[in-house]
Amino acid sequence: MKTRLKSTLLLIVIFQFTACDFLDEIPDAVINTETFYQTEEDAIAATNALYEYLTVGTEGIFDTGFGGIFFNDYWVIKDILSDNCLTNIASNEYATLNEFSFNANNIRIELYWQDIYKVIHHANVVADRVPEIDMDESRRDHLVAEARFIRAMMYFEAVRLFGDVPLILGETLDINDALIARTPTEDIYDAIVEDLEWSIDHLSTSFRVGLGRPTVMACHALLSKVYLETGEYQNAANEAQIVVESGIHPLFQYYGDLWQLENANSGEIIMAINYSGTLSQGFKPNQYHVRLLPSGLSQFGGPENAWGWERPTDNLLNSFDPQDQRAAHSFITSFVPDTGPTIFFDPHIGKFWDQEDEPRGNNTDMDVIYLRTADIMLVYAEALNEINTGPNAVAYDMINQVRERARYNGTTYLNILPDLSGMNYQQFKDAILEERRWELVMEGQRYHDLVRHGKLVEKVNASGKANVNAQSFHTLLPIPQRERNLNSNLGQNTGY
């Protein structure tokens, strides 16, 4: 017995030493980069991730960095960095943007940069890894085309806001690949054009079409805007012409139809960043209603959790023809409760609120429109004016179609905003700028329009906003100081 016991014991102890690979780490519930990017499903999943990063990002809800670009910054910053809107959040980060006294430490600017490069990184992952996956070639190319379109969107944001930026077109497996110097603006634009043209060639017309994703028409539309910025006006006009003449995205008859929930992803809307308050688990819808609608109406059955943080300037309100239907739809000044008298308040931006569908506001299904036909028509008109040093018939036609729509109140065309004619180059150019202002309030355009027209300083300082002091160097934002601390190759824009 004793011997048997001893040998059994020894066997047990020796057995303990035989466990090989005991320390290998094989997670069951999380996927890691070593094992991912193998199948078509993986390719789709990697591409789909881009859309969350565009919308809400993945920082925690109470993190200052919560929200992708379109969650709020895209449409908030461009209009408070202008004569359109002011902010009344008692926070330095917004106050300094509002007054043009921001510096390289401004957190909103830093977060914008962060979100841009986060999306670029993940687009690069798709562009690098998906082509290696064994799957249907046209589907594979389509997914890469989606990623390259989104990468182009991001670089277009970056180059307009920051000028020269590091151009990174591959996954940064080695951290040193991320520590590069700024690439000249022209090279950035070249990369944007290359991405968009590649996307035109490879976007499928049958696999994953539309509904918040890029289409061939979205590529043309974005290209027209890109060329307008680079001064390649003929190209801009050509691309815009394709969009307008295709007839795929006709203008809605009534301006307000753009933000009827039933019209999402249809008609004039070439591409919108899709949100869903209904399907998402709280906090993931964009902040249109939370930020823009007036507070205090909840007790009367109105929007909940609304704060009215950004409001139109008097300068913007007064610039409209009083009967312009865009003003009528864009601003909200009163609320009719179920019972009791109508409540009046200072004008707030109400254009994104489909009051019938979402009476309590807050968590919304409303999308953020990124490209729409009226914008592209005005791009077309602006390009033609530049090409011919004055408006031609098509240019007038484009702007007048937009003005005609603004007369329509849902039943009749009012006798306002007459068709433009007989203008010289500068008059027409100014008219375009003004028309874009009325048409595109809070749609992420105003800052870029003012910069492109060379009117940022003039218009902003004449806007009547308190304490505002825009200067010529404000046509570019500062490179975030945090980024410069970590990457000694990064220079700074002048003035900061």
Place this chain on the structure above:
Amino acid sequence: MSKYFFSFLAALCIAVSAYSQTFTVTGIVKDSNEPLIGATITVLGTTDGVVADINGMFSIQVENNATILVSFIGYQSKEYRITSSQNLDIILESEYSELEEVIVIGYGSVKKSDLTGSVSSIKAEDIVKTAISSIDQGIQGKAAGVVVSMGSGQPGARSSTRIRGSTSILGSNEPLYVIDGVIIANTNNVSAVTGPSINPLESINPADVESIEVLKDASATAIYGARGANGVILVTTKRGKEGKSEINIGYTQSWQELRREIPLLNAAELAILGNEAADNASVPRRLIYASPTNLGVGTNWQDAIFSIAPMTNIQISARGGADGSVFSISGGFLDQQGILLNSSYNRGNIRINLDREIHSKITVGTSTNITRSKLQGTVTDSEGAIPSSVTSWALSFNPGLPLIDDNGDPTFENNTAQPSVGNPVEDALKTQQETISTRLLGNVYLNWDIKEWLSLKTSVGTEVAFIDTKSFIPNDIFRGEASNGQAALGESQSINRLWETTLSFNKTFGSHALSGFLGYTMQKLDNEFIFLATSDFDDNRLGFNAVQAGKLKTLVVNGSSAEQLQSFLGRINYNLNEKYLLTASARIDGSSKFGAGNKYGFFPSVAAAWRVKEEPFLENVDFFSDLKVRVGFGAVGNQGHSPYSSLGLLETTEAYFGENIIAKGSGQSNRENTALRWETTNQYDFGIDVAFFENRVLITADIYYKKTTDLLINAPLPYTSGFKEGTFNVGSMENKGFELAVNTVNLTGSLEWNSTFTMGWNRNKVLDINRDEGIFAESLLGISGWTSVEEGMPLNSFYGYQTDGIVQLSEDPTTIPHFLSGNLDYGDRKYKNQNTDEVINEDDIVLLGNAHPDFSFGVNNSLNYGNFSLSIFLQGVVGNEVVNFNKFGLESFNGTQNNSREALNRWTPENPSNIYPRATLEARPNVLSDHQVEDGSYLRVKDITLSFDFSNLLASRNLKFGMFRLFVSGKNLITVTNYSGYDPEINRFITDALRFGADFGSYPSAKIYTTGLNITF
């Protein structure tokens, strides 16, 4: 009944032994002067025994060559070999010679006199004397250099322990717990409830504990390698002994009450303040405040949610053994109601410890413990961006509202409070939260004494925990308004398996003694969880028992993780002439959590001790009864970061295409780091143990220095990499400190008086975090950066603005620097401008304090007089700060919520206070200042216990009890502190290494009055 049974047995034995030669031994048992009534005289190897009578006299029949054992609690036992009838005059020595005590160390034990490392030992009687419900409470103040922080007063909630300071930012700072050789996981489980997490140490019933050893320095903890950096707490449970079986019964009944209420405004006072606030902001007054005097005193919402709560604790155990088998079995049941409405904790434990010699050289045994507990709580400790705990609500809810309205419904103030709060009583009664845990902790071992000097031991241990959490918020209360009712279930299961094999040796060659062991261990921990939530309920009746009643699926997630360790370890002790002691140990630890290139770490230690007293030159110095110096060095690790940190992981994303298509995706959430490894702490310790006056004064003092390198830091990455930060081993941190433990025997004789004093002083400093900006902890109440990790500063420091009084009428507000976000008016708070610019901004932020005490201490006095004993335990900390986040609400001075009575001192033109600002509804800067950072020092009479042992009295009536002790005790009866909140001891975020030292909507701790009974027979 058992008494008769044993008498019968005894009679039988005597009858049987009548044939052999027997002697009658008589005698008297005394200490130095008094007879020891009730001293027991037993015959070894038999069940025979008698008890000394009221004069200390006894008489017993024994066989030739038998050995009798004379023992008495608190005295050293004596043995006598009997070869003739005789009369003995026995004098027992008091048990204060601690040097012969055996101390458990990792993978073995040593005589206290042979210790080379820094180890504090806490014995059973110090733990169970009073009514404690978990062992962490028993450690507090008992071991020098160990700071225990309570996270919540919720019964059953976990605490946090720091031994010699914090060593990690991302990893754990909790010590490693080893229960009867099983290294337990001590992790937090996923939870569906928004309250304090359940105490993982609940699987050890304090009544089962034989001793707790705290290994503090690296020479002691290096044997635990990559997990030794935060110290190690070894818990040894009671095992059976051969001889007479012993049965213990313990019963306590306690009553708990809120230690103090925070004085608040009454209804009329709040209304006056509210009107003043409205007037000062030029907005209309609130209608409900129209006639303040009619409102009167109103409702005291604290009275409404707190009450006196009972607690019952019952323990039964039996121990004994014979013929190579010993057993110890026990059961315990604790039923504790909380002082807060609808909160409670109950727990049942069963333990079976068995050992059996299956062969003359082979012993097998088991320690098995099963625990089942149920924790019920209301919502506390749930604060993030806005206060939402019931305790916060009770402080802010309008006292002008009655408990119930005219219809008998709970009152609720709609859309007037900012932020709005629910009725605290209604919420406490209707919101259901429950955590049920089932834990199995145990091991089996086999020990083979191969040779006299060599033995092999292999043991397999396991810890299984099933934690169920459930919560339900009905749709008819404020908390359920947004979700229209919400139910959540969380279930987690963790299984920890450990297999250890050690080969130990112990041999003496003349004056050289050599001992030690070699070992190999494997451990695997598996975790699984599932969490689901639904909302939008029409019917509240089924609560969390039918989550499918919720129309909206809010959340379904599950996950799993695994972690493996594989280690080789060994230790050698060398003892020369009982004078020179040397210990060296090493452990090679492999962990799956480390990067592919860094799987194994090496953790060595060496320590030496010199028993100076044994040297000839001290032989005749009576002044010293002992003198030993110790010096040690070791390298220990911390691998307390989450599994898979070194891998490039993907997260699940969700976007929406159109109105009804959910697009799930996968994006990279962190960068792969194959170089990731353990944090290393090098620790140096110098200690001295000295005893004076025949061991009546024992002093142990240690100084230490710990430097942690390769500290895991979430270092910022350039955004151009696509990531915000990555985890790297780049930081360093140091702790240095001093510890003192003094045991004294002040009086002997009929009145005995012993004292112990422990004190620990620690200084922490973050040396390097490899980044320019500090590491901010999660923001609270919208204040970010209230605490952050900064180079050159201690961990858990608080940052904010210095207040500079109040703007008085004699000043010109426009010339005073202020925040850009608002104007300054008379009666507003001023902040100190720390530089030459004319504004208050981030550049004016200064250090406001630190969460860790300069030193912590505990003083215990025990007095014995005859059958009476009295122990008084004081405990305290000095020099820490607490951020009182409740103050933001309590001093809002805007009339939208109730305020503390400090509001009566607010600034008005007639009352030009320089501390409290004016009332106003205008927004004030939401910043942390020295006004909310308070001194957290306290001195607390933690425990007073007075007991009387009836066993001697009963013995004289022929009722034999080892102990028959009745006691009364009080916990937390007196607290001396300047802290203005409920309790300076409550530390809201104990599980978050970066957010120590905040008080915010916490569940306050209680005063506890206990009566109890301990019986042994």
